[in-house]
Amino acid sequence: MAGHLAAQHHLRHRRHHRLPKSPKVMKEKFFTRTLLQWADEGNLRRLPWKETKNPYLIWLSEIILQQTRVEQGTPYFLHFRKTWPTLQHLAKAKEDQVLKAWQGLGYYSRARRLLACAKRVQDEYGGRFPREYEELLKLPGIGPYTAAAIASFAFDQAVPAIDGNAHRLLARVFGIDLPPHSAEGKRAFRQMGARLISKERPADFNQAVMDFASTVCKPKPLCENCPFSQACTALLENRIAELPRKTPPKEKKKRFFYYLFIHLPFGKYHPIRQRPGGDIWQGLWEFPLIELPRPLKAARQITRTRAWKELGLPEVAARICHVHPPLKHLLTHRELHIQVLEVEAQALPEPLKTTCLITDTKNLPTFAWPKPLEKYANRK
Structure with a gap:
């Protein structure tokens, strides 16, 4: 002013x-x-x-x-x-x-x-x-x-x-x-x-x-x-703050992503998958994902969901060994609430065999990742 x-x-x-x-x-x-x-x-x-x-x-x-x-x-x-x-x-x-x-x-x-x-x-x-x-x-x-x-x-x-x-x-x-x-x-x-x-x-x-x-x-x-x-x-006319006229922003749709950074027993290997078309981040790579309509009170409650069972995780004695802090990531029309859970599994669950690629830790940075997952893929 x-x-x-x-x-x-x-x-x-x-x-x-x-x-x-x-x-x-x-x-x-x-x-x-x-x-x-x-x-x-x-x-x-x-x-x-x-x-x-x-x-x-x-x-x-x-x-x-x-x-x-x-x-x-x-x-x-x-x-x-x-x-x-x-x-x-x-x-x-x-x-x-x-x-x-x-x-x-x-x-x-x-x-x-x-x-x-x-x-x-x-x-x-x-x-x-x-x-x-x-x-x-x-x-x-x-x-x-x-x-x-x-x-x-x-x-x-x-x-x-x-x-x-x-x-x-x-x-x-x-x-x-x-x-x-x-x-x-x-x-x-x-x-x-x-x-x-x-x-x-x-x-x-x-x-x-x-x-x-x-x-x-x-x-x-x-x-x-x-x-x-x-x-x-x-x-x-003292209208600097008014012009150009602004269109009221649309309310962002909230989505709740729980990523499973799975560690397999035969070395430093992890299943990852490429995101499909028709949604955000098409063609980028991610860890196995459970998306829920509402947030969990505690991330470890993910083991009680139907999605956890549908991924076949109980059959391979999967357990959560570490929960990373939640983060919020804003896109143009979406507000993503993301949490990464590190999971130890005795084997690769059967449902993931057809949807995931197995790669070792050192190769994770060679893939293209969404920005919220980069730090997990790039860690030593």
Whole structure:
């Protein structure tokens, strides 16, 4: 709030840009011109995927950075680029390899769609990304924002890349009072972006929108450093906290997972299984799982459940030897309550023989695991 008041106090004394006196007379051309001037003053961030027109690397960076901070995503981008330097290399990769390289980023469906897209481009487009925005939208994992980013950054097409950063900047400056993810909001932001984007410098414009919103018009903005402050609707109407309009979050579904880290008697061997399709963490590996509709008062009560018996654990004299502390893991639409129980068994239960792979302790880290299970798989 102090920053906003300071910005308002100094509005009359700014001389760096010739600004209109109110949002009512603010011209869209002025916004575009001023934003590009800001970019030309050396304010754009230097990142490894910005110095290229290679559509493969641009696409790779955009997929990795979906719902991921730049600081977290950069090492993954560098690793993928080194491991699979071209689309042809990635198209030949196995899903397990890609999932393992993706481990820790979350939203593993992105990794599967990444591989599916690489194979599609290789098989149907001769290994070259299509140039047209509409054609890019047909590829797995590529939505309006990613298609616009590829089209503008790689092929200099004047297509606005509207993401959360653009929503924040445009909603505040122009007073767009609509939830960005509503049908009406999507249309309004898309139309505004199409009017604003520079036809001569579309890539620079899209990059400037992202970087300006990330460094100046942040969730807690630096209004005193903003060249639009004299004409920003949100600042002048004291609505910084209100814009962009937020959609009420949906209540997360709670699920209760009890993982059985089973130790077999013939050495340091354990049964693990690959998660099936149609649910979270598809294709990742996990320990045998008992999911219950409600939490247990005490984890050791798991031995009294029907699921424990159905896994054949009583027949192999299985006993719980250690109970790890419970943890909570949040996904976009789910709240997972997870507890890992270490179990000693005299043999592999019959029901697990058809669903599990037996591996030794030292090989557990070579598999791709959901983030909550990584520390158990990676322990010595």
